[in-house]
Amino acid sequence: MGEWSEYFEDFPEENPANWVNGRFDPQLREQLNKESAQQAVANLEVRQLIANAKRQRKAKALFETGDCPQCGERELNSYKISETFYLCECQECGIYGAGTTHDEALAKTADAIGEGLDWHEGSLY
Numbered sequence: 001m002g003e004w005s006e007y008f009e010d011f012p013e014e015n016p017a018n019w020v021n022g023r024f025d026p027q028l029r030e031q032l033n034k035e036s037a038q039q040a041v042a043n044l045e046v047r048q049l050i051a052n053a054k055r056q057r058k059a060k061a062l063f064e065t066g067d068c069p070q071c072g073e074r075e076l077n078s079y080k081i082s083e084t085f086y087l088c089e090c091q092e093c094g095i096y097g098a099g100t101t102h103d104e105a106l107a108k109t110a111d112a113i114g115e116g117l118d119w120h121e122g123s124l125y
Contacts, residue, residue: 012026017029020032057081058077058079058081058087061079061080061081061087062077062078062079063078063079063080064077064078064102065077065078066078068090068092068093068095069095069109069110069113070090070093070095070112070113071090071092071093071095073090073092073093075090075091075092075093076088076089076090076091076109077089077090077091078102078105078106080102084100085098085099085100086098086099086100086101086102086104086105087105088102088105088106088108088109089109089119090109093118094117094118094119094120094121095109095112095113095117095118095119096109096112096117096119097109097110097111097112
């Protein structure tokens with residue numbers, strides 16, 4: 001008895017990967033797979049561009065570094081993103097908070113102690 005791949009080479013109509021919307025169409029499946037791979041590459045490029053833009057924006061917006069209320073390290077960066085949006089995030093433990101003023105952002109950061117917030121795990125804004 002041969003491998004499954006050999007069986008599917010001999011009987012491509014038995015391979016579920018060659019079916020599209022209930023129809024046997026290996027050419028269409030191949031085209032769809034190529035398009036899906038191209039889309040994945042494009043999505044990765046877009047995510048990298050967005051991440052770079054966020055880093056550049058935050059680098060320009062950084063105005064203060066202070067002590068983190070959770071870990072105590074001097075790694076709490078404060079950013080003024082716009083006139084009405086301030087962001088505080090610890091580079092060490094990942095706690096964060098945002099607000100319309102710097103004081104509000106600091107307060108929300110302190111209020112988040114113990115909630116398990118970590119900006120390293122996802123997008124903040």
